[in-house]
Amino acid sequence: MSEGLKKSPSNGFEKSLTTEEQQAKINEVRRLVGPLPEKLSIYCSDASISRHLRARNYSVKKATKMLKETLKWRAEYKPEEIRWEEVAREAETGKIYRTNYIDKHGRTVLVMRPSCQNTKSTKGQIRYLVYCMENAILNLSPDQEQMVWLIDFHGFNLSHISLKVTKETAHVLQDHYPERLGLAVLYNPPKFFEPFWTMAKAFLEPKTYNKVKFVYSDEANTMKVMEDLFDMDQLESTFGGKDNSGFDVSKYAERMKEDDKRMPSFWTRDSHPSAVPQPALKSAASLDVSVDSHSDASENDETDCLDVNGIDSEILSLEDNTSATDSGRKGSENVHPGEVKTHNDRAHV
Incomplete structure (x- = not known):
């Protein structure tokens, strides 16, 4: 194995850096980003x-x-300001929801049921997905930064397949929520799903689709994934567990409304004492969005830089708003929790 690389069970080959080297790179990225409004600085x-x-x-x-x-994207989309009332229609059927249990590694669990799709608006579906992601992050324990997705294929048919939604979902999750996925369990996917999965993989990075596990209720070797991950007494019967309570949208709505009340304080500096204070950014003109050509001088890769004209000053003048708020069937594999966190930081921010 090449020096300086390590093999990660879920992520393939990665550079192996000391804590000091990692911190130096973190500091360099922060320097290149420059001053930001409070919420973005906290992020x-x-x-x-x-x-x-x-x-x-x-x-x-x-x-x-x-x-x-x-x-x-966060300045424009304001994902932390989405509230239950805006997305309640999308949530009615339980097509995506956060469970009231966590896995054995302390990771938040999101259930996804494609067959319960109840709307046709890609925009609305993505907005609800973003709301669920923000809520899952809000409910992560301080020492955990990743989540588990349980995807239930009961009742799934060809009409539930949308490459457009899949592509947009992959874009949002990979580009704006990097390293948030710990594991995705595809539970009882039908045979006709396999060609779609082959196409869907084209939208995913290898380190993402390598985190996907296929589990079948009639195959004991794959069901071991569930037993290794969850307390079977808490796991829903849909996934082979013993909990028969099912999804109740009324009860879920109350949980989400309570979480909505907590969200504004989550995005204040008092909640994140490790966030580095920076001067408030009044205008995009103050933001140097080019990437220093001398950074990572030992690397041969070339990366396009963002154009300052692409970031509107009105979008980034947020200071006054800071208080608002492989596949096929596989046997069981060892499941690993999230990567090692940097010191003195809340992992889920």
Whole structure:
């Protein structure tokens, strides 16, 4: 094995860096990003920058570009300001929801049921997905930064396949929520799903689709994935567990409304004492969005830089708003929790 590389069970080959080397790269990315409004500054915690670096194999240039694109997206989309009332229609059938249990590694669990799709708007579906992601992150324990997806294929048919939604979903999750997925379990996918999965993989990065496990209720070797991951007394019967309570949208709505009340304080500096204070950014003109050509001088990769004209000053003037708020069938494999976190940082920011 080449020096400086390590084999990760879920992520393939990655650079192996010391804690000091990782921190130096985190600091360099933060320097290149420059001053930000409070919410965006809070988003740029050490843990967040570390996730972007891992997603780009510790290339400072690529990680900085990725982070800046996400900062622009967050400034425009304001995912932390989405509230239950806006997405309740999308949630009625339980097509995506956060469970009231976690896995054995302390990871938040999101259930996805494609057959329960109840709307045709890609925009609405993606907005609800983003809401669920933000809620799952809100409910992560301080020492965990990844989540598990349980995808139930009961009742799934060809009419539920949408390459457009799949492509947009992959874009949002990979580009704006890097390293948030710990594991995705595809539970009882039908045979006709396999060609679609082959096409869908084209939208996914290898380190993402390598985290996908196929589990079949009639195959004991794959069901061991569930037994290794969950307390079977808490796991829903849909996934081979013993809990028969099912999804109740009324009860779920109450949980989400309570979480909505917590969201504004989650995006204040008092909640994130490790966030690095920065001067408030009044205008995009203050933001140097180019990536230093001398950064990562030992790397041969070339990365396009963001154009300052692509970030509107009105979008980034947020200071006054900071208080608002492989596949086929596989046997069981060892499941590993998230990557090592950087020190003195809340991992889920």
